[in-house]
Amino acid sequence: MAFAQWAALPWVKSQKDKIQWGQLTGSGLSIAIAQGVKQQDSLVLIVTPDTPSALRLETELDYLLPDHPVMVFPDWETLPYDHFSPHQDIISSRLATLNTLKKEQQSVLIVPVSTLMLRTAPASFIYGSTLNFKVGDILDTHQLRSNLEQAGYLHVQQVMEHGEYAIRGSIVDLYPMGSPHPFRLDFFDDELDTIRLFDVESQRSDEKVDKIELLPAHEFPTNEADIERFRINYREKFGASSSQDSVYMQVTKGNWPAGIEYYMPLFFEQLATIFNYLPVTTTVMQLGDLEDAAEHFWHDINVRYENRRVDPLRPLLEPVALYQPINELFENLGNFARIRLSQTKLATKAGNKNLVTSELPPIRIDHKLHESYQAFINYVTAQKKQKGRILLSVESDGRRESLLAILKPSGLKFKEFSSFDEFVNSSSDVGLIVSPLEQSVVLGTKPVLSIVTEQELLGIKVSQRRRRKHKYEASQDALIRNLAELKAGQPIVHLDHGVGRYQGLQTIDAAGLITEFVTITYANEAKLYVPVSALHMLSRYSGGEEASAPLHKLGSDAWEKAKKRAAEKVRDVAAELLDIYAQRQAKAGNAFALDGAAYRVFSDGFPFEETDDQRNAIEAVLGDMQSNQAMDRLVCGDVGFGKTEVAMRAAFVAVNDNKQVAVLVPTTLLAQQHFENFKDRFADLPIEVGVLSRFNSPKEQKDTLEKMAKGTLDIVIGTHKLIQADIIFKDLGLLIVDEEHRFGVRQKEKIKSLRADVDILTLTATPIPRTLNMAMSGMRDLSIIATPPAKRLAVKTFVRQRDADLIREAVLREIKRGGQVYFLHNNVETIDRVAAEISEWVPEASVASAHGQMRERDLEQLMSEFYHQKYNVLVCTTIIETGIDIPTANTIIMDRADKLGLAQLHQLRGRVGRSHHQAYAYLLTGNSKGLSKDAVKRLEAIESLEDLGAGFALATHDLEIRGAGELLGDDQSGQMQTIGFSLYMEMLEQAVKSLREGKEPTLDNLLQQQSEVDLKLAALLPEDYIHDVNARLGIYKRVASCANLDDMDELQVELIDRFGLLPDATKNLFSLQQLKLKASELGIKKIEANPKGGYFEFSQHTKVNPSFIIGLIQSAPKVYKMDGANKLRFAINEANARERLKMVTAMIADFEKKVSH
Structure with missing residues (x-):
């Protein structure tokens, strides 16, 4: 052998x-x-x-x-x-x-x-500081808190990272160092009752375990004795400390300044190795x-x-x-x-x-030659004669299929093996494995074992490395309107009273009834207290700079006039939008048939756990495709958040129903990477994937076009060539557009003309405002994927003035850990000079430069060499904006970042941080005095939004900074400025809905709101149940946003899981929300009840049968009577608020039985 x-x-x-x-x-x-x-x-x-x-x-x-x-x-x-x-x-x-x-x-x-x-x-420190807990342990939570503090764990309101803990009554959340999961400990008195894993994003727990191990939170001790040792050692080493000495002062207070690890020896008698x-x-x-x-x-x-x-x-x-x-x-x-x-x-x-090894002779497959693989065939034949063995290694299933397709005409057969050892222990002379082996080698003396990697055989190529995903769901309503992020002094909109300034939450005891209120100040220091039960009346103000947001006067008619003016303009915009999309609405699309069994097999081939967002997006896309109306859906998700898999599922359904799929991308490099990914994903299926770009030879392009016209090519990926007039598809059913805003006007018009004929799925990382606005107006369907892959960290972002020392430090930090750097310099004329500067400042780096004016093949070769780490610094223009995925590039330095737009800044920052390493983005500016106000706001926005999944929030920031002028014209921009973006969008959505239903929009139906219910009942989230004020405000908003009983059940289960059993006041909060939903459905505007009685106020379009109300009054005239045309009063004698709730709920149930049809 x-x-x-x-x-x-x-x-x-x-x-x-x-x-x-x-x-x-x-x-x-x-x-x-x-x-x-x-x-x-x-x-x-x-x-x-x-x-x-x-x-x-x-x-x-x-x-x-x-x-x-x-x-x-x-x-x-x-x-x-x-x-x-x-x-x-x-x-x-x-x-x-x-x-x-x-x-x-x-x-x-x-x-x-x-x-x-x-x-x-x-x-001794690590083993001695490790804590162990198991189910059944008797633990006092005060002692537990003390142990965790001693081990350096940080007390937080919500556990998100390693080394954090939270205590809420009998529930303790922990994220132990060294553990892949956080845990939720549930106590019964002092006994540890259960330990469960939980998800940091959804905060929901699942699998149970019996025991856990907690390593210390730092590589140094943090208890009082060790802090004292640090202080003594510090003074001995550096002399008497002063109040100016920030490291000494912070450690004295029990805080850990950045870079404290470089003072580790002061915590110990002696360090180890x-x-x-x-x-x-x-x-x-x-x-x-x-x-x-x-x-x-x-x-x-x-x-x-x-x-x-x-x-x-x-x-x-x-x-x-x-x-x-x-x-x-x-x-x-x-x-x-x-x-x-x-x-x-x-x-x-x-x-x-x-250990005898040698290099392979030149055997690379050369596509320019007639028989491109002849050198390889000759080598295989020669080795077989000498009883040698050959093992081909490829990186993925897709590459395996590509390679086998290339070699098919040669007649060579390669048996596939699941591992290197399986091949070695077999008697086969030629084999093929999917493995990460990068470099070819010949092992031993004759007979030899030749390992041939795809890099050797096919030349350098671009490929995608997969990452795991985890669960979490994001609601677009919550992302835009979530009040939990509000800070005191920020503008907020009340539906009835206009724009004021948020001042925080306040608990007020009114006649023995404890209620929590949101405090808002208006002009002349007037205050409005909004009960948390009316939180649906509030929305965040966005649509202009906060400083220029209006401040309305309570009791004046200015707000009503502003709403009326906006309503008139909104109607015109809605009519225009409907007109644009009428053609798509009117023309029936192709209703795709879904083969459930085949689809399940394909979806099971996805090697990661789908995130909830991803699952929702997939279900929405499949629903669109199976309907009779042409799909026009926008899937918005940050770079690397799993949009491609959504597109692949849609492509599978289309191809499985005998339709062709076109994937349109803005750059040739991206076409190549998508081709690799699709080829890989469809490797085991009888589905042919092709690519049409300038990287193909004229002959390859001609073959691809012929297959498209005959219908033998199922999925084709390409740049704008795909939508040129002379391109013929036999039966195109689905067009997938990646990053639509990167295409020019002419291409966009062409895409627009296709809209009426085929299903269109658009993928974007940062939607441009116009796209976002149309999607949110219900004109295009919108799915948001705001879930980062597991272990993907937010990109640390710094705005700094350009400085050679800073650049050297940033580059060195990255290349020392084996990573790579993008240096963005968006000027072709001076790019080589800048590359030379960097080589001079950082001689340890190997630097290359790339820009869009290079020959296409040279650019491809250079990017491939960068991917394979021949260079570790790439000085480039914005060509990388929609570039290939390079997981080892984790630092980006943007020269003159003040000259770039917000969407561009976000997209470019998304080029780094594609792995579990901490990524860095340095936004370099010229002299700060010369920066425009808009540039400063853009840079502040990108620096503040380090969160992953921020692309969606950025698009709304974009609206705020650029104003809505270019979106809807200056006139509309003024309306949005006056009433705020959220409320404007709500009115626009209702106007579109009314016009679709053939109704003329009125101010009342544009501002459809939940019913008000006031039963003088304590309904709140007590402070001792949820301590954090922002968390409380966010949950109040979520309760108010529950649209049905399922939403409420889901939220209650989550609260019990996170914070413990619901207090009575919180149960009341949910009961009132349930009552509001039923009342809204029946067309009851308001319900009020006190110990002696109350009333129901009906809207003009109430569904409650008038004859039932008349019968009610006739049957009990002392209890019921009408007060005006729309108010039914009732008399009761009930001091117990819970009993009043039961009585009102029973009356609503009676109304539901007697609905007018």
Whole structure:
């Protein structure tokens, strides 16, 4: 067998033994390590010269060693002496890895040498500070709080990140360090009754567990004794402290300033190193020139120390206190058995073993040649004659299908295997696997085993790396109108009284009835108290700058006049919008048939858990496609939030119903990536996917066009070429448009003309305001995906003046952790000069530049080389705005960001942060004095909206900053400014609805509102139930927004889960909302009741049968009587408010039975 020579590799025999393996080229390195590890039962530590090689090894070894845990010990991802602290998730992962080392003997730990040099907390601290809880434990919650505080956990209102906890009555939420999930502990008195996992986004709990382990929240102790030790050590080291010394003062108060980790030695008697955690039986594998890498890093540490030690307010510890010097590092390495790994051939001597590997001859498939694969065929034939074996490795199922299709005419057959080992242990001479092996290699001497990777065979290509998703649902109403984010002093709109200023929540005891009110101030300091039961009357004001928002006077008619003027204008806009879409409405679309069984198989092929938002979007799209009306749906979701899968589901349904699908994208590079993704997703189905772009040769383009016309090509992806007049589809049923706002006017007109004929699905990360406005007016259907993928962190965003030192620091921080940087400079004429500047400022970086005036193929090659990390800094224009997905690019620096629009800034920032690493965006400006007011507001908006899923909120910000002038014309902009965007949109929605129903819109029906119910009943969320005022306000709004009983049930279950059993006052809140819903449905405007009686006020269009009311009065004239045309009064004698609620509910039930038809 060609692999037999590698079956038993030489291994170290005792501690301090030392051998070398040489001649390890390509993927031979990972294969050799994996073979060696399988023969051992002890821990293997692999030390690499840098982070990229550590990450590459982790990916390959994780595949080759499915039965062995493979871990990378994460770096802090900061520069020495940084004023940043590592992200909590990084600290969590580091602590979990150190904690695992005592349990996992037969595992692989990979550490870059720079990370190995950093000193760590001693094992006694981590093991001694770990807390363990199990069901049935007797725990006093006061003691539990104290334990958590001592362990450094942060008390919050709502747990979102590692190291946080929240206590709400008998419920304790915890997010333990080192755990992939947060937990909810439920106590019965002092006994721990249940432990459940919960989701940080939805805050809903699910699976039960028996026990949990809590590692400390930091890599240093945080209790009072250790803070005192820090203070003593600090004063000894740096002399007497002053009130100016912020680090000392903050730690004294129990706060942890950014960069506190660089003062870790002051918390301990002595720091440890990773070596202190390793069993003595550990084998160390050293990869590459570690001495050189260590010397470079030690030099960087000392340069940073010298540059930063001059700040008297932030004194620094010497490098040796934080890092192992080179002599100490290699002395520690020498205490373990070691194997040196080398790519070069070693001299023949004892302890040296060359594992024979060699490079493949040139066998790349060349599409320009007539028989593009001939060199590869010749190689396979020659190897077969010599009894050699060949294994093809591709990155995904889609690439497998592409490769097999290319090789089909050659007659070569490749058997597919599920793993590398399965092929090696078989008798097949040619095989194919889907694996992450990146580099080709020939193993052994004749007969050899040749591993041929797709990169070698097909050349560099662009592909998509998948990420996990998790659950959470977002409501567009909540995103726009959620009051929970309001701050005191911000404008707020009351439906009856106009625009005032929000001042907070206030609890008032009126005649023994405790009620919570929202306080609003109006002109002349007049105050309005709005009970939380009337929260549906309030909406956020947006539509202009807050400072210029009107402040109305209570009791004046100015607000009524403003509403009337807006109502008149809204009617005109609604009529115009209806006209635009009349053609689509009138023309019946194709009702697609859904094959349930086939669809389920396809959807099960999605390798991640769908988010609730994603599921909702998919269901909405499928519903549209199965209806008789042509679909026109906009799916809005941030970059990387799963819009593509929604499009793929729609494409599957269309193709399965014998229709063709066109996917229209703005750039050639994006077409190529979408092609890869679609090809991958449809790999196992008899569905043909093609691409039409300038990357194809004329012959390939001609073939694609012919297949489109014949109908043999099911899905075609391309740029605007796809919608040119001479393009013919046999039967186009679905058009998917990605980033519509990137197309020119002519292309948009063409798309618009297609609208009436085919189903259209538009995908966008930041909807331009016009699109958003039409969608929200009900003219185009809108789905929002506001759920970030699991472990995707918000992008840290800084607005700074351009500065060479800042740029150097930002680039170094990224490339040190193995990442890549986009440097955006949107001027082709000066781009090469800027690239040269960066090379000069950061000589450690390899810099390339890219712009839209380059030849298309050169641009593709350059972007592919950047993807494969040939360069780590790309100086580029906005061509990357809708670019390919590069998960290792996690820093973007935007030169003259003040000259970019908000949607552009957001889109560009979305280019980074595509993985679990903390991403950074630096928005560089010129002299701040020269910035326009609009530019300042744009930069403030993007800096404040670090949240993932902020694209939707940004579009409404865009409305505020640019004003609505270009959206609807200046006249409409004025109306929106006066009454606020939310209310304007509500009126527009109602106007469209009325016109569709053939009714003329009136002010009353434009402002349809919930019924008012006042039963003098305590209905609120008590402060001791939900402490946080913003959380209370948000939940009040959610109660008021419940549209049906299901919504209310869902919310009640959530509240019980998060905060415990509902207090009576909260049950009343839900009962009143239920009453309001029923009253609104019946056309009852208002219900009021006190201990002696009350009334029902009916609207003009009430559904309650008048004859029933007459009968009621006749049957009990002492109880019921009419007061005017619309008010039915009733007399009762009931002091108990709960009983009044039952009586009114029973009367409503009677009304429901006697509805007029």
